[in-house]
Amino acid sequence: MNAFEIRRGADRGMMRTTWLDARFSFNFADHVDPRRPRFGPLLALNEDRVQPGTGFEMHPHRNLEIVMLPRSGTIEHRDSQGREMLVRPGELQWMxxxxxxxxxxxxxxLHQVDHHFQLWFAPSTLGLEPAVERLPYKASxxxxxxxLVSPLPGDGELDIGVDVVLALGLAVPGRALQIPARATGGLYLHTMQGIFEVHGEGLEDVVLQNGDAIVFFDGVPQLQLQAESPSELLRFDTAAVDPRTGLTAAHASHEPMKERLS
Incomplete structure (x- = not known):
């Protein structure tokens, strides 16, 4: 049987301030969970809600590939290289x-909460020239x-230089989502919204809802995701992941990136 794990949204890390309500699926900032350091190249899966007229002041990053997916509201980006842009739902921003x-x-x-997902990936190459792109995409x-993201030519909207495939899925009652079986490789499936049942070999009565995830570390059975209510999902396909460390074989051969949270 393929090794898998159910992760509940209620168990995610949390940060609440006067302007920010954030949930962390992995180690982030002051939240440390030794069981969930990362998932292969995926370092952060944060769900943020930012109050109107507020946000993240100017701050630094280096050696990260960052993907942001707005869910509601309009986000203004300004950076040290002079770029300015607005990012809205239906658009992906890559930095x-x-x-x-x-x-x-x-x-x-001044009225609407900014709700977005922010994803951090470990780069395959350090020290590259910084870049920022905004990309519209068609709804699922x-x-x-x-x-949305793939290293394979013609497979996705964007190649961020990381060995990961990122996809959005929509399941509604009567229209299930399918995931084909594969003998090797990891799968991280995160529920953005909705309630659905996961059917597959070795799975019994698995129901996921907002913030929940199901994780396969090396090998995935054929899965059918049957919605009880309209359900939107984030899917990450990676190389095989060590469940103890969260590393792939490629990442395990390098020293941890101490600067990744800068």
């Missing part, structure tokens, strides 16, 4: 921190996956 960049991320609305159709 390559590379050898170093500073940026400000702000909720421009019911019962189908929409690939």
């Amino acid at each position: 390559r921190a590379g050898r170093g960049i500073r940026h400000r991320q702000w909720n421009t609305s 159709t019911p019962g189908a996956w929409r690939t």
Whole structure:
């Protein structure tokens, strides 16, 4: 049987301030959980809600590939290289921190909460030239996956230089999502919204809802995701992951990146 784990949204790390409500699926900032340091190249899966007229002041990053997916609200980006842009739902923002960049991320609305997911990936190459892109994408159709990030030519909207495939999926009652079986490789499936059942070999009565995840470390059975209510999911396909360390074989051969949270 393929080794898997259910992770509940209620067990995620949390940060609440007057302007920010954040949930962390992995170690982040002051939240440390030795059981969940990362998942292969995926270092952070944060769900943030930012109050109107507030946000993250100018701060630095380096040697990270950062993907942001707005869910509601409009986010203003400004950076130390002079870029300014607005990012809205239906658009993906990718920021390559590379050898170093500073940026400000702000909720421009005075009325609407900015709700977004922010994903941090370990780069395959350190010290690259910083870059920022905004990319519109088509919404997922019911019962189908929409690939957003992939290293394979023509497979996704964007190649961020990391060995990971990121896809969005939408399951609705009567239109299940399918995931084919594969003998090797890791899978991290995160529930953005909704309630659904996961059916597959070795799985019994697995129900996931907002913030929950199911994780396969090396090898995935054929899965069918049957929605009880419209359900939107984030799917990460990676190389095989060591469940004790969260590392792939490629990452285990290098020293941990001490600067990754800078």
